[in-house]
Amino acid sequence: MTEIEPRSHDVLIIGAGGAGLRAAIAAAEAGASVGLVCKSLLGKAHTVMAEGGIAAALAHVAERDSWQVHFRDTMVGGKLLNDPRMAEIHAREAPERVRELERWGAVFDRTRDGRILQRPFGGHTHPRLAHVGDRTGLEMIRTLQDRAVAAAIAVYMECTITHLGMTDDRVSGAIGYWRTDGRPAVFPAKTVVLATGGVGRMYEVTSNSWEYSADGHALAYLAGAELIDMEFVQFHPTGMVWPPGVRGLLVTEAVRGEGGILRNSDGERFMWKYLPDARRHEYAETDEEATRWVEALTEGRQTDARQPPELSTRDNVARAIYTEVKEGRGSPHGGVFLDISYLPSDRVRRKLPSMYEQFLELADVDITKVPMEVGPTQHYMMGGVRVDAETGATTRPGLYAAGEVAGGMHGANRLGGNSLSDLLVFGRRAGTAAADAARAERVMPQLSPVQVDDALAELEAPLTRQHGEDPYRIHEELRATMQSLVGIYRTETELDEALASIADLRRRWDEVRVDGPRIFNPGWDLVFELRNMLLVSEAVTRSARMRTESRGAHSRLDHTLTEQAWEHLNVVVSPDGPGMRVETTATVAMTDDQRLLASKG
Amino acid sequence: MAETILWVLRGSERESARWIEYRVTTEEGMVVLDALHWIQAYLAPDLAVRWNCKAAKCGSCSAEVNGRPRLLCKTRLSDFPEGEAISVEPMRAFPLIRDLVTDVSWNYRVNARMAPFDPPKDAPEEAWRWQQEDIERVQEFRRCIECFLCQDVCHVLRNHETENEFAGPRYLVRAAGLEMHPMDQGDRLSYLRSDAGIGYCNITKCCTEVCPEHIKITDNAIIPLKERVADRYYDPIRIAWRKLRGESEPGEPSAPQT
Numbered sequence A: 001m002t003e004i005e006p007r008s009h010d011v012l013i014i015g016a017g018g019a020g021l022r023a024a025i026a027a028a029e030a031g032a033s034v035g036l037v038c039k040s041l042l043g044k045a046h047t048v049m050a051e052g053g054i055a056a057a058l059a060h061v062a063e064r065d066s067w068q069v070h071f072r073d074t075m076v077g078g079k080l081l082n083d084p085r086m087a088e089i090h091a092r093e094a095p096e097r098v099r100e101l102e103r104w105g106a107v108f109d110r111t112r113d114g115r116i117l118q119r120p121f122g123g124h125t126h127p128r129l130a131h132v133g134d135r136t137g138l139e140m141i142r143t144l145q146d147r148a149v150a151a152a153i154a155v156y157m158e159c160t161i162t163h164l165g166m167t168d169d170r171v172s173g174a175i176g177y178w179r180t181d182g183r184p185a186v187f188p189a190k191t192v193v194l195a196t197g198g199v200g201r202m203y204e205v206t207s208n209s210w211e212y213s214a215d216g217h218a219l220a221y222l223a224g225a226e227l228i229d230m231e232f233v234q235f236h237p238t239g240m241v242w243p244p245g246v247r248g249l250l251v252t253e254a255v256r257g258e259g260g261i262l263r264n265s266d267g268e269r270f271m272w273k274y275l276p277d278a279r280r281h282e283y284a285e286t287d288e289e290a291t292r293w294v295e296a297l298t299e300g301r302q303t304d305a306r307q308p309p310e311l312s313t314r315d316n317v318a319r320a321i322y323t324e325v326k327e328g329r330g331s332p333h334g335g336v337f338l339d340i341s342y343l344p345s346d347r348v349r350r351k352l353p354s355m356y357e358q359f360l361e362l363a364d365v366d367i368t369k370v371p372m373e374v375g376p377t378q379h380y381m382m383g384g385v386r387v388d389a390e391t392g393a394t395t396r397p398g399l400y401a402a403g404e405v406a407g408g409m410h411g412a413n414r415l416g417g418n419s420l421s422d423l424l425v426f427g428r429r430a431g432t433a434a435a436d437a438a439r440a441e442r443v444m445p446q447l448s449p450v451q452v453d454d455a456l457a458e459l460e461a462p463l464t465r466q467h468g469e470d471p472y473r474i475h476e477e478l479r480a481t482m483q484s485l486v487g488i489y490r491t492e493t494e495l496d497e498a499l500a501s502i503a504d505l506r507r508r509w510d511e512v513r514v515d516g517p518r519i520f521n522p523g524w525d526l527v528f529e530l531r532n533m534l535l536v537s538e539a540v541t542r543s544a545r546m547r548t549e550s551r552g553a554h555s556r557l558d559h560t561l562t563e564q565a566w567e568h569l570n571v572v573v574s575p576d577g578p579g580m581r582v583e584t585t586a587t588v589a590m591t592d593d594q595r596l597l598a599s600k601g
Numbered sequence B: 001m002a003e004t005i006l007w008v009l010r011g012s013e014r015e016s017a018r019w020i021e022y023r024v025t026t027e028e029g030m031v032v033l034d035a036l037h038w039i040q041a042y043l044a045p046d047l048a049v050r051w052n053c054k055a056a057k058c059g060s061c062s063a064e065v066n067g068r069p070r071l072l073c074k075t076r077l078s079d080f081p082e083g084e085a086i087s088v089e090p091m092r093a094f095p096l097i098r099d100l101v102t103d104v105s106w107n108y109r110v111n112a113r114m115a116p117f118d119p120p121k122d123a124p125e126e127a128w129r130w131q132q133e134d135i136e137r138v139q140e141f142r143r144c145i146e147c148f149l150c151q152d153v154c155h156v157l158r159n160h161e162t163e164n165e166f167a168g169p170r171y172l173v174r175a176a177g178l179e180m181h182p183m184d185q186g187d188r189l190s191y192l193r194s195d196a197g198i199g200y201c202n203i204t205k206c207c208t209e210v211c212p213e214h215i216k217i218t219d220n221a222i223i224p225l226k227e228r229v230a231d232r233y234y235d236p237i238r239i240a241w242r243k244l245r246g247e248s249e250p251g252e253p254s255a256p257q258t
């Protein structure tokens, strides 16, 4: 034990993506000593992969845009399950957060009059996404990273947190290991902010990286905090389907935002068929009107033409593609066609440079000449740790959460571009609140030796077992289970089957064994990631089972209607001894003003 | 199902690292990183390799394939002659941690020494309006994914004798992105000349050749910076002028923070 050197901070931030970095900057500005831990190298977090843009009602392209319209779009997109306070704070503060990024050195694409350019995206009434070609996430993370480095924030790279420390019922730090040498890492802290991102590795086909193993969701749950909206897993409609090695890799929605057309194997532009009646009036009526819209966009002028049907919300487009393929109208590799090749090739290359490269280099497809093949891919977790809208405080004292790991902001379905803005808005708020709360704590907590020893023994166990199962096999089976039984369409029978399978895998996990040293051992990493994924898979499945209706990203084949009664209920998951408690709770009610805004249009 | 033979250099010390042969079952379209993941899943669960995005966006998976610095997630198995073994080894310019993972922390330390973005505090809103064509060069530099392949290939860093005197191409790209930003007032020329050692670069262009983001590192970043440094420090008229005015050295850059 003696060789462990504890690293104490007022505020410990777990995760160095957009949310974690923004929180760290805010906490440091508020005067706290800040530690920032991440599993990968600094600058490699998932945020770096974001392509399309940051949603903010700057009204640079469409003068009619405003925070009120952004609020409405977000609530409508989330099927009214969002915490309306979060949706309002987000819509109001996003523009200032984007401008601030520019002041910190970000270089966004420009409008003709020299301001930040905004592009259209599904579910957003107006062109709203500030972007840099299709590498917006890189711009964002590098800007924040430079800012954090200049603020001399202590960054602990390639360090995995596996346990939260508790002092009485307060979260008081974290425990884990250094991936580069396998030694234990102990971080006492007055407050802790979770900013660990999502859960994609529970699924076979996903746009997410190895880091997305639901760590923050599980850490919060194990510390006794509540999770909310866990049934809502976003499947992005367009992932690559071929070659097999890149299956699931994201094809940014910006392709459709720039005019990409979806067709089935009959050449039919099928999205016309799938527009929900209530929203049909928001979309073009004919191919001709959609074309006019694209032309206006290309030339950067205002237009009264309405947007193409491909820009319907993600849940809807994903179901449409799934159905087309299932009914036999798919492309050769089991997707549908997405065509942007009818636009001038230099424009495609300028606006979608990394998509152009990605297809050329990984699939031998020149998207300026032929259509892409695309299909749904797990992409984002709407559900997450239940937080207070203003501060990001979880239901556990001392613990905060922001970014994809937090729940509530996006309701039943997230609009594209609303994540990057969410990271900035709520990352900043959580960082400030955690710093303020830390100031009120006079003494630096100590993590009890018993606690640390227990955690370390758990870490050691799979390395010392003589016999046991390979974690890769368990992971493979979990992914297959979640993909086939808890995917886009769900039924009670299949969800029950999934629960049985997860319980079985969980039993096998107890006996898991890994070979090799502690230094940078991916098998060993996988053991604790599996613990987290098994737990969170169960939370997703149980929540999905409880919601007996279809809404947003949650589609039940045995309950196909969207039920009025469920409009005011969130599903909440929390630990109950060794078991998992799943219950409904009333949604946060909208104020009269909010209700008026949400029902407009 | 086809089979490809991969030779992977494994170990935690350069001296004792060994080439291990793996026979990988391959499918069409696989990249080297897929093959390594297959090895992890079926033959060597502890094989160490960095990756995140699998889409050439994060710059994590840098290594040397058949002796050439490459991103593993962007290198197709089909780029190599069929039937011939492919060799994969860690980047050579950095200390080895284990297998394909190297200690690149040196880069982060170099980075922290550069003066950050420094805009005027009270510039009016209009000053923040720029035309697209005026920022395209800066955007080119900001495309850098910090894969450090250019650092790996640059002979000045690779032979380890000058690594404390030369920041390397990645950081000259970053400096260029700051220096050419329309709003930046920082002055990094003295830093570039002394601390960053820009004079060590003898324009071999090896860095430009390996850059997966196709940044024209030498032509667009290093040469213009060298010119700026030369203008300031070696321009005879300027030097004469400084002597006349009794100045010693031009203004130091704002203090870099670490």
Ligand SMILES: Cc1cc2nc3c(=O)[nH]c(=O)nc-3n(C[C@H](O)[C@H](O)[C@H](O)COP(=O)(O)OP(=O)(O)OC[C@H]3O[C@@H](n4cnc5c(N)ncnc54)[C@H](O)[C@@H]3O)c2cc1C
Residues within 6 Å of the ligand: A014, A015, A016, A017, A018, A019, A020, A037, A038, A039, A040, A045, A046, A047, A048, A049, A050, A051, A052, A053, A054, A055, A136, A137, A159, A160, A161, A162, A195, A196, A197, A198, A207, A208, A211, A215, A216, A250, A379, A380, A402, A403, A404, A405, A416, A417, A418, A419, A420, A421, A423
């Ligand atoms: C391909 C792709 C494109 C996208 N494009 C867009 C877009 O255009 N617009 C948009 O708004 N959204 C987009 N999204 C979604 C958005 O990028 C993510 O939701 C967002 O970046 C998540 O940010 P974050 O800060 O919450 O987490 P991340 O950026 O993922 O950071 C998580 C951090 O937590 C760390 N971490 C995790 N677990 C641990 C642990 N146990 N111990 C220590 N550290 C840990 C990780 O190392 C990492 O640093 C996209 C997503 C993908 C996958």
Ligand code: SF4
Residues within 6 Å of the ligand: B153, B154, B155, B156, B168, B169, B200, B201, B202, B203, B204, B205, B206, B207, B208, B218, B222
């Ligand atoms: S051009 Fe300069 S920086 Fe680039 S590899 Fe050659 S010596 Fe190194």
Ligand code: SF4
Residues within 6 Å of the ligand: B059, B143, B144, B145, B146, B147, B148, B149, B150, B151, B169, B170, B173, B207, B210, B211, B212, B213, B214, B215, B217
């Ligand atoms: S300049 Fe190019 S090669 Fe160098 S680190 Fe950046 S992306 Fe990699």
Ligand code: FES
Residues within 6 Å of the ligand: B050, B051, B052, B053, B054, B055, B056, B057, B058, B059, B060, B061, B062, B071, B072, B073, B074
């Ligand atoms: S894994 Fe991100 S660049 Fe290769």
